[in-house]
Amino acid sequence: MKNDNSVSFPTKGKETFAERLEMAIGNTSVRAFANAIDISEGALRKYLKGLSLPQIDKALLMAKQANVSLTWLLAGEEELPNTHNDSETATAVAISEFNEEFILIPGYHVAVSTGHGKLCPDEQIKRHLAFRRKWLKFRGFVADGLAVVFASGDSMEPTIHTNNTLLVNTADTKLTDGSIFVLRFGEELYAKRLQKRFDGDILLISDNKEYEDQIVKADEIDKLHIIGKVVWIGKDLY
Structure with a gap:
């Protein structure tokens, strides 16, 4: 009533x-x-x-x-x-x-990410983005394993532009050829396509062909930390 x-x-x-x-x-x-x-x-x-x-x-x-x-x-x-x-x-x-x-997924700024294997400590959360529960369930994602980061630079254009929003599944760190991952190599964070070579080296591939592929040698693999797979990209049309 x-x-x-x-x-x-x-x-x-x-x-x-x-x-x-x-x-x-x-x-x-x-x-x-x-x-x-x-x-x-x-x-x-x-x-x-x-x-x-x-x-x-x-x-x-x-x-x-x-x-x-x-x-x-x-x-x-x-x-x-x-x-x-x-x-x-x-x-x-x-x-x-x-x-x-909806579920609110924490958003971090890539430039301030610290530590190994994690995006940021909790105090570095800058914002939250809402995603529909039904969509997350359909994709098989668990909310606690998701994080939002913001891209910087043009090395992954036209797929990813600077300031695009990336949803990262930190529960998926298994290297699959051709997929885009957020990763840390040394002290730097990247969003790159990964490809494993027969000799054990790993290629960090940029979609922007003005950038050369980077090679992580087999004896440097311990410096490479896969943080999670990029599973969704949010971008402005103009």
């Missing part, structure tokens, strides 16, 4: 994310709302102008702050919760809906 004080959102004419976000913010100033969810005012204004869309974790923060349903904010589905009553319940429902549908 609906609460008599609940507010149904008039979807007519409010079909875009930007329009729903504007209504959710209401009379709160853009600056105050941005500060409350720890994003820049400029980024929030881009969302309000329809110039870009937030990642799921940011959208969740917006929904919680505005006390609206995450599914309504993202897709225009369901009703807009009452902004005066049952705020804790509404927030709990939004979080529950999100957790049921």
Whole structure:
């Protein structure tokens, strides 16, 4: 049964994310709302102008702050919760809906990765990206073995461009010819295709043919640490 004080959102004419976000913010100033969810005012204004869309974790923060349903904010589905009553319940429902549908995977910045065989210690996590549970299950991935890193450089173009997002399965470190791995050789991190040669050497292959393949000699294999296989690439189209 609906609460008599609940507010149904008039979807007519409010079909875009930007329009729903504007209504959710209401009379709160853009600056105050941005500060409350720890994003820049400029980024929030881009969302309000329809110039870009937030990642799921940011959208969740917006929904919680505005006390609206995450599914309504993202897709225009369901009703807009009452902004005066049952705020804790509404927030709990939004979080529950999100957790049921998505898993947050920790994101690291490759440039600050340290240690051997691991991406980073926990304190180096910079952000989280949301992935659908059904997709992870379909691919056979375990969330605890996944990490997000961000590419740097042009050696893997056109497959990977600088600042592209890479999902790495750290549970898969078995060398398979032609697959792309995040690896550490010495103190440097790379995203390269790997190929094992008959003499025991391993080739680090760049998709950008302006770069020569690197060779890890058989007697240097102990310096090579495969961190995980790249299983997904996220990139902007322009």
